[in-house]
Amino acid sequence: MTGKPKVAICWLGGCGGCDEAVVDLNEVLLTVADAVDIVLWPIALDFKYDHVKAMADGEITLSIINGNVRNSEQEEVAKLLRKKSQIVLAFGACACFGGTPGMANFRSKEDIFNWVYKDAPTVNNPNGVFPQPVSNVDKKELTLPAFHESVKSLNQVIDVDYYLPGCPPPTDLIAHAVTATLENKLPMKGSSLAPHKALCDSCPRNSTKPQKIKLTEIKRIHEIEAKPDICFLAQGVLCMGIATRDGCGHNCIDINLPCRGCFGPVEGVRDAGIKMISTLAAIIDAETDKDIEKITEQIIDMAGYNFRFSLPSSMFGSLKNPE
């Protein structure tokens, strides 16, 4: 044993983008790798869960966990890492809020299975075979992780110490989070290791925002030729920046796409999607029922838009919780 702090990096219900973001640390990663012992990183290194199980409780200094929890395997790994770690960092939008796969919570598990294994036009499943947690083939028992009723954010399954949102989190905040842990300079438990204000605060287009935004029509980004340096809302394009935490580095804004909200709510706000509804209402320029309807009906999929990254952890998402 080297006596260096131990770090685990693990993905649950994620796409791998968060692991890629860690790799994107480039030479900083080499410095980090010198300073710590990486004890688990399924996407990059060949350690097994049994190695972790053999460790003493709390032996891992920091577990960086990305992805949400949708099945029993992900839940088991999350609980194992919690037990063995002093600090758990929920890494990325999926771990922090449920992420885009969390939109599956608009549907029930049954609906999803029926579509994927039966009703979708490309499915050919005459025997109606559905995946089962346990099945017997040739007198052998085969198992699959059980699919839970809903997608959960990490803190709905285990106690989480810190949050680093983003899809994926940007390298500067990752480096800051790891350094702060190693140097014992972390803020209060439960904090997000990201700026507190809304994205508009640092948006390069902020200076073009009129004193009062007045939306008279709402366009989707592909319906207009968006000007590359003007506030999206001033152009009639919905941008979640007004209700989303700053810190992403404006990756979407810089390629002329509006903010979709991957950094979640700003400090002190419970539900970014609901705040977006209140904020959006304030900038819609209409008074009569007819005019209000004319503008609001231009928003396609209001719930999907506002809760793209945050449905499982949101108040709104709690309106439908099958478990």
Next chain:
Amino acid sequence: MNKPKIVCFSCKFSWSYLADESKLAAEISNWIPIICAGKIDAEYLVDAFLHGADGVLILGCPEGDCHYQDGNIETKKRLALLRQALAVYNIEPERIRLVLARDPEGKDIPGHIEEMAKAIGQLGKIKTAKA
């Protein structure tokens, strides 16, 4: 279903400002007088449903007569957006009702609640919300 639970928010500038508030509050359950209908964040309404409300009634100033100029209009826009979002869970638009009028003594508040409860009774319980 049992009698539907209605949460009622009422603006203090047009509703019940001459009434004995504590007496009226004893008569009406889940009644929340507030400073302006425009104060009602969409979060309050979702919270009400999460706490078991079957419907939410908002009483604001008559159109063109908001003490803060346009708080009632702001609420109207907010409700339009929220109803649209709630549709994804099949929560009917009728479960949120906005009445813009004036009633200094608050005599009509129980009647408005009763009327809404009757309409919500027809809809039954919210099927997807936690009770």
